[in-house]
Amino acid sequence: MSDVGTTTAIKGGTVIDQNGSRRADVMVSDDGTIVAVGEGLDGDRTLDATDCVVSPGFVDLHVHLRQPGKEEAETIETGARGAALGGFTSVIAMPNTTPAMDCASVVREVIDLAADTICDVRPSAAITVGRDGETLAPMAELVKLGVRIFTDDGTGIQDDRLMRTALEYAGSLSHLSGGQPIVLAQHCEVNSLSEGTYMHEGEWSSRLGIPGQPSEAEELMVMRDIALARLTGTRVHFQHMSTAGSVAMIRAAKAAGLPITAEAATHHFCLTDACCADYDPIYKVHPPLRTDADVEAVKEGLADGTIDAIATDHAPHTPQDKERTFADAPPGMLGLETAFALANTHLDIPIETLLAAMSWRPAAIAGLQADHGGPIAVGSAANLAIIDPNTTWTVSGDAMASRSNNTPYEGMALRGRTRHTILRGEAIVIDGEAQR
Amino acid sequence: MADLDCGDIEQLLNLTESFAEVSERPIPKVPALRGKTIAWLFYEDSTRTRLSFETAAKRLSADTMNFSVSSSSVKKGESLRDTVQTISAMGVDGIVVRHSGAGAPQRIAEWTDASIVNAGDGWHQHPTQSLLDLYTATRHLGSLDGRRIAIVGDIKHSRVARSNAIGFAKMGAEVTFVAPQTLLPANIEGWPAKVTHDLDEVIEDIDICYLLRMQLERQNQAVVPTLREFHEEYGLTTARADRLRRDALIMHPGPMNRGVEISGEVADRPNAVITEQVTNGIAVRMAVLYLLLGSGLDLVDERTQVA
Numbered sequence: 001m002s003d004v005g006t007t008t009a010i011k012g013g014t015v016i017d018q019n020g021s022r023r024a025d026v027m028v029s030d031d032g033t034i035v036a037v038g039e040g041l042d043g044d045r046t047l048d049a050t051d052c053v054v055s056p057g058f059v060d061l062h063v064h065l066r067q068p069g070k071e072e073a074e075t076i077e078t079g080a081r082g083a084a085l086g087g088f089t090s091v092i093a094m095p096n097t098t099p100a101m102d103c104a105s106v107v108r109e110v111i112d113l114a115a116d117t118i119c120d121v122r123p124s125a126a127i128t129v130g131r132d133g134e135t136l137a138p139m140a141e142l143v144k145l146g147v148r149i150f151t152d153d154g155t156g157i158q159d160d161r162l163m164r165t166a167l168e169y170a171g172s173l174s175h176l177s178g179g180q181p182i183v184l185a186q187h188c189e190v191n192s193l194s195e196g197t198y199m200h201e202g203e204w205s206s207r208l209g210i211p212g213q214p215s216e217a218e219e220l221m222v223m224r225d226i227a228l229a230r231l232t233g234t235r236v237h238f239q240h241m242s243t244a245g246s247v248a249m250i251r252a253a254k255a256a257g258l259p260i261t262a263e264a265a266t267h268h269f270c271l272t273d274a275c276c277a278d279y280d281p282i283y284k285v286h287p288p289l290r291t292d293a294d295v296e297a298v299k300e301g302l303a304d305g306t307i308d309a310i311a312t313d314h315a316p317h318t319p320q321d322k323e324r325t326f327a328d329a330p331p332g333m334l335g336l337e338t339a340f341a342l343a344n345t346h347l348d349i350p351i352e353t354l355l356a357a358m359s360w361r362p363a364a365i366a367g368l369q370a371d372h373g374g375p376i377a378v379g380s381a382a383n384l385a386i387i388d389p390n391t392t393w394t395v396s397g398d399a400m401a402s403r404s405n406n407t408p409y410e411g412m413a414l415r416g417r418t419r420h421t422i423l424r425g426e427a428i429v430i431d432g433e434a435q436r
Numbered sequence: 437m438a439d440l441d442c443g444d445i446e447q448l449l450n451l452t453e454s455f456a457e458v459s460e461r462p463i464p465k466v467p468a469l470r471g472k473t474i475a476w477l478f479y480e481d482s483t484r485t486r487l488s489f490e491t492a493a494k495r496l497s498a499d500t501m502n503f504s505v506s507s508s509s510v511k512k513g514e515s516l517r518d519t520v521q522t523i524s525a526m527g528v529d530g531i532v533v534r535h536s537g538a539g540a541p542q543r544i545a546e547w548t549d550a551s552i553v554n555a556g557d558g559w560h561q562h563p564t565q566s567l568l569d570l571y572t573a574t575r576h577l578g579s580l581d582g583r584r585i586a587i588v589g590d591i592k593h594s595r596v597a598r599s600n601a602i603g604f605a606k607m608g609a610e611v612t613f614v615a616p617q618t619l620l621p622a623n624i625e626g627w628p629a630k631v632t633h634d635l636d637e638v639i640e641d642i643d644i645c646y647l648l649r650m651q652l653e654r655q656n657q658a659v660v661p662t663l664r665e666f667h668e669e670y671g672l673t674t675a676r677a678d679r680l681r682r683d684a685l686i687m688h689p690g691p692m693n694r695g696v697e698i699s700g701e702v703a704d705r706p707n708a709v710i711t712e713q714v715t716n717g718i719a720v721r722m723a724v725l726y727l728l729l730g731s732g733l734d735l736v737d738e739r740t741q742v743a
Contacts, residue, residue: 206621209538209560209598214622279539323517323547325537327558 005031008427009041010386010420013049016352017056017374018360026054028382032424037378047420047427049386055355056374057089057383057421059362061149061185061263062239062311063336065091065121067113068106069098073404074316076110080117081401082314082336084429087385087418090120090363090372091314091336095131096154102126102137107145118421118428118436120383122366124149127166127184133158136166143176148367151185153239154286156221158191164228171234180367183261185237188221188246189213189287198327200273200288208276210326215243215294218287222246226253229260237365238262240313242287244297251306261365262306265313266335266342269298271408281322281329282408285315288331302357303349309362310354312339316404334407337400342409344389344416351389359385382425389416401434437563437602445570445606448723452571455726456719458495468730469498475528476502477519477544478555479535484690484714485555485564489532492721496730501528516540517547524548530729533557551728559593565689566599568720570607572713573644576685581608586638587629588614589648589670589697592621596689597648601629612638615670618659635670639679646687647672647697663696670697677702685709 010026015037025041028034065079076093083091093110095101101110107123114121125147129135131154139150150170157163163186170182194213199205201212222238226249229236241247241262250262267285272292275283283289301307315332322329343354363373371381395412397405421429428435440448458466474493478486493500503523523531530551533541538558545552556562570580577583585604591597591613601611605628612630613620620631632638639645650666660666667673672686677699680686686698686708694700703710 201622203623203625206623207598207627209558209595211559212622279542320515320517323515325516325535325540325543327537328516 005029005425006045007035007043008045008047008422008425009043010047010049010054010384010422011041013052013054013386015054015376016355017376018356019375021352026376026384028384028422028425030425032382034376034378034380034382037376045427047386047430049420051390052386052388052419053351054376055385055387056359056363056376057372057385057423058087058340058358059366059368059372060088060091060312060314060336060339061237061309061362061366062153062265063091063093063314064096064316064332065093066316067097068109073318073321074402076113076121077117078401078403079314079336080114080119080121081434083119084421084423085401085418085432085434086336086338087340087387087421088119088336089383089385089421089423090122090366090368092149092366093121093123094153095124095126095151100126100131102129102131104138104141104145107142107147111145118423118434120372120423122368123147124151124185126150127152127157128162131155133162136169139170140173140176143173143182148177148180149183149185149237151187151239153185153187155191156187156189160224163225164232167228167232167234167236171232177367181235183235183237183365185239186221186225187239188218188225190217190220193217193220198284198288199276200290202273202291204273204276208279210276213288215245215290218243219245219249222249226258226260229253229258233259235259235261240265240268240287240311241298241301241307242268242290242294244294247297247301247306251301254306261308262301263309263311263362264298264302264307265311266339267313267333267408269295269302270342270346275408276326279326281324281326282333282406284326284329284331285313285333286331299347302347303353308357309365310339310343310357311362312336316402317406318404322406332406334397334400334402334404336402338395338407338409338414340387340418341393341414341416345414382422384422385418386420386422387416388419391415391417393417437561437566437599437606440606442606445567445603448567448727449571449574451723451727452716452719455722456716458722459719465495465497467497468726469493469496472529472729473499473501473527474530474532474725474729475523475526476500477505477523477531477533479505479540480556482534482556485534488714488717489555489721492718492725495718496722496725498725498729516543520544520547524550530725553724553728556595558595559598560595561599562595563599564717564721564724565596566603567724568713568717569600569646569687569689570603571720572687572709572716573685576709577643579608580604583609583643584612584641585609585644585646586612586614586635586642587646587648588635588672590619590650591615591648592619593651594648600646601627605629614638616660635676639676640681642684643681644685644687645672645680649689649691650693650697652693652696667696672698672702674699674701677705680707683707687713690714
């Protein structure tokens with residue numbers, strides 16, 4: 001076996017990927033590939049996977065790693081460690097850093113900082129310079145650096161004409177990306193309906209006296225961007241869909257054959273606006289937590305595939321930033337280390353559907369299918385998550401790898417946890433412990 | 437207000453009665469809170485509420501200190517928690533908080549052992565205003581059970597409306613909000629209040645016409661086309677005031693915009709008890725401070741806020 005490098009045999013698990021489910025051992029090599037799949041494999045090292053599922057590594061389309069600019073809350077290194085512990089082998093870093101990832105120098109810095117992390121961190125880039133919604137960022141140059149997803153996340157492109165232009169321009173860049181589609185990912189929010197608001201507008205915001213934004217602030221932009229996807233033919237990815245109306249529109253648009261995809265953040269199918277009752281800004285997030293009916297719609301969207309991907313919208317904030325009033329505290333919550341467990345606990349869907357939404361479907365959206373998201377077969381990249389779907393554990397923000405601890409799930413018992421993570425053939429998480 | 441039951445409110449109003457008596461003495465001062473220190477933590481400008489609390493504290497012989505913080509200092513970086521713990525470290529017994537952010541007093545109560553009094557938080561609650569309104573109304577009308585109150589105007593942005601809907605309903609009154617949809621909260625399902633868009637529909641049947649301050653800058657947000665139109669449709673005009681029952685009260689939490697929510701002439705009518713509300717505010721705040729800081733009475737737990 002020396003010609004394939006040092007091998008690790010993952011023994012006793014059930015392999016699940018886009019080709020189905022079967023009992024098999026998987027052998028990976030530290031040259032980065034899967035070298036054998038079958039019964040009774042033995043490698044130089046052994047990882048026990050009894051009672052576990054061996055899945056292609058998870059891919060998170062939406063994380064905030066805060067670097068450059070807010071390293072006190074998170075760094076690319078600590079964020080990547082949290083990601084690996086959560087079973088992710090690749091994450092897409094959002095561009096709302098300081099400065100924003102809107103030019104080659106900042107994107108290159110992120111790529112450099114991610115060179116040796118234990119999760120494959122890929123930068124997205126801003127659609128507009130400074131995420132100000134006015135001038136297009138140098139998209140061609142950024143595509144040449146490897147960027148495949150553009151977004152002004154944190155805010156949506158308000159101007160209709162600019163969004164149309166961005167879609168048309170992005171749609172003509174695939175010759176620079178080896179044929180990979182360039183995706184414009186939109187944070188859908190009409191600012192004129194949401195300015196000065198801090199939660200979902202409804203029964204709870206009315207009672208609490210917290211200014212709220214209606215679901216329609218999101219839905220109007222979803223509606224517009226579906227129309228612009230039709231007009232331009234360029235792919236639009238809808239980020240953190242949070243309302244029943246959005247899910248319904250996306251379902252209809254997909255049925256009409258439009259080139260759109262969508263993600264849902266874990267908190268939008270686990271938590272509701274009622275969580276804000278005690279004014280604890282740990283529950284302040286953007287888009288805001290919605291109602292029970294919205295949670296149900298998001299769950300249905302994930303069950304029937306309307307929503308392609310589960311994202312975390314991992315958004316670390318320091319304790320002092322959250323020790324403010326609900327209005328003054330910044331929005332966002334941690335997500336990487338709880339995502340699989342939350343989905344496994346809260347979603348009543350087959351595990352194959354869940355893994356699709358956490359691995360191979362987001363991998364395809366991000367153009368990462370050559371390296372991530374399976375299938376688990378000889379010759380494929382050895383990026384794997386070995387998860388125990390039946391173990392129960394208790395969430396602790398302080399125990400997480402993140403520099404921050406703003407998890408709303410503190411003390412909650414969840415079912416399912418990542419046991420081992422394999423990145424390019426290397427066991428970088430073993431029995432829940434990061435190896436470097 | 438949601439945490440108080442009818443008995444708590446009655447107890448507080450009875451206590452207010454005795455403090456109102458103190459206020460009428462030649463030397464309106466009692467030693468009830470001698471040795472206690474109260475800090476004012478006002479993140480939002482407030483002249484009347486601040487003066488009212490300060491007068492109440494002085495009549496109870498409490499020491500007071502001002503930690504008036506402009507909201508900009510929050511943005512300069514000190515977290516609310518640090519500010520509160522700084523004040524606590526000075527050994528205060530009570531903190532009276534006014535903040536533009538809803539829920540600020542609840543958050544603050546998590547970080548200090550001092551008693552917290554909510555002097556108004558964002559659009560959320562203004563409990564001492566509601567208590568003084570209940571006291572004033574009771575003095576004129578006796579029991580509020582079955583009485584009808586219309587709360588008119590900018591309900592959406594009003595902590596006074598939220599507190600009074602709860603407070604008056606708890607005392608048995610029937611509460612009706614009167615406003616255009618642009619000035620109503622998005623969803624008031626389950627609130628103890630009815631809604632109408634037509635003031636004329638209810639004007640003859642009510643015992644209290646409670647007018648809210650219309651914040652003039654709201655006009656720029658286009659929630660009403662013009663203040664003139666607002667006055668015509670939702671203001672207590674002379675013509676509408678003439679249609680009120682003879683014993684009906686006209687109330688306003690102040691400061692008034694004469695000619696907007698209330699006509700100038702109506703504000704000075706004998707059944708307008710607006711200045712009396714201000715006077716009663718001192719006695720109510722004396723009662724609240726005394727209950728929280730000075731007595732062993734179990735109105736609310738020492739560590740919980742009046743909210």
